[in-house]
Amino acid sequence: MLETAPEAGSDKKLGEPILTVNNLVKHYPITQGILFKRQIGTVKASDDVSFELHRGETLGLVGESGCGKTTTARTILRLETPTSGSVIFRGKDIFKMSQKELREVRREIQVIFQDPYASLNPRMTVGDIVAEAWRIHPEVLAKEKQQARTLELLEMVGLNPDHINRYPHQFSGGQRQRIGIARALALNPSVIVADEPVSALDVSVQAQVVNLLEDLQAELGLSYIFIAHDLSVIRHICDRVAVMYLGKIVEIGDEIQVYEHTAHPYTKALLSAVPALDPNAKQVEHRILLEGDVPSPADPPSGCRFRTRCWKAQEICAGEIPELILRDTDHPVACYFPERPA
């Protein structure tokens, strides 16, 4: 996995997909009763999600709370049992793998979590946290080389290697997130799933971690699935972006396509809600203020799930669910009345 990353932003130059997600579905049953449990409904957390992750690229999953972005990522790693669908990694379906094969895949696909406080064991030193992965995967690195490699990894993520014997509470939030990144890199992964890795950090520290992730990608040829609710961070770090609403991808394309040639009304509303950094921008005047709340994923609207809040909705939107396809747009969109570039 040391090929150079393909150039960002253009679909044509992207290499072959390293990970292909096909029609992934994750439903959670809602049950009632204690002795005689019966299912009274389903929460459709992730519903028919498909995308490809290419070698060396960063794919963003963006959406508001409850849109299914984290469930989708966790199901890909089989941290949640999938309801249906397939995820092809190196030619094999992760959902059909034996435990032994799955272990190997999880070495190659590592995760960075949101909360740098909760995701590190407070009773282990930094050195032990990073080296723990090699206890589970001893084939990756011989024991006598582990100390040296740990120091190297700490250095690589911008921590002082002298702090190898310190405990997590002795570090700030940004430094803890760096420890989490060092731990993820210990097994030489090819894919990293980063679940809101910078949302708990202050702006000035967030920028440091974003830059670190970009540097590591360029150096190691990593592919990222980057989950975030912050549209600005997503635009900055991602080559391609998938926007999710109520368990479904509503549009997917490269960063320019999604942000500049926005096709789905939901994405338009989402982008217009982000305050501009310029006090003279007068963005408020062009803002699309969505009414009400996101419907419950246990009882989503028929047809297009956004139609109950959409200003363009017509009768057809309540019927068939719109497919995520090209509709005279330069990227796939799941809307019967997409915005088209003028």
Place this chain on the structure above:
Amino acid sequence: MTQVPLQTRDLVAGKPAVPGAPLLSVENIHVEFRLDFGTVKAVNGLTYHVNERETVAILGESGSGKSVSAQAVMGIIDSPPGFVTDGSVKFRGVELLTMAEKERRQVRGERIAMIFQDALTALNPVFTVGWQIGEMFREHHGSTKKEGLDAAVELMDRVKIPLARDRVNSYPHEFSGGMRQRVMIAMALALDPDVLIADEPTTALDVTVQAQIMQLLSDLQEETGMGLILITHDLGVVAEVADRVVVMYAGDSVEKGEISDVYHNPAHPYTMGLMDSMPRHDVQKDRLNPIKGSPPDLMAIPAGCAFNPRCPYAQDICRVEKPHLHELGEAGRVSACHFVEEVRDARNRSGSRL
């Protein structure tokens, strides 16, 4: 909506208001927390004021003292361990810090109200929202239960909670995050305050809901003419709603000014660093330019300028002498940097502007 009779508006807890004084002014306020293992200096000399119909943003990262300073203004710091050791907080010219608790209570809620970041923890889970909103009227105006509930319905309508009459007897957990924040706003507005302090009111909310809540706050401000103090770390929200901004670092203000002046021509290396750290959703940016290091430990704030270990322009004097806020050429602009002019020149030359 029960209106306080007009003549009492000129009295603050029985004391005459000073004509022409700002609605709320905070001067040189210091707050520290005396803990077993040392003293945390949370606020170290903050000064600002807010007028009617005006929105002042207090911008800072975690640990900058922005929330603690607001709690000091409200008089809700747990003491001990927290102490306001110096400074003054005046409402319409009347000093609040030396006021007896009984009088202070008449100001708190009735004249200065506050909303908090986390509406779920700020609301009591075992009482209905109608009961909690109504409590304001029962406590301060001696209203009956029935009157309290009617007033609650009216307020819930006003903050645009749909089907208020049906939902007045619901519990906080039955509401979504955005609706809970509306309930908090309804409680804060119950007694028609002159000043509203909003402490990170939208931080826990999704961006589309944030837009709804900010719109609501600005409509309500338009309607009542209240002064709004917005405490936040979000530069975007500040840019959108504030008239003036106070940038805080390690318990002190590093610069203040009219919003567009501060954003277009920042006068402190910390403010510049914040702007350069921000990714943009509306512009492509090649590389973020973060501030190095992390904010100081408030038990060991660096000597001289608190920002000096992270500042790319720091000189010897910055490590020794604490820079005081001084006026710049432009109206209302102050900065606490020894080298404002040099720093601004360097930034303008490098062409890094918003």
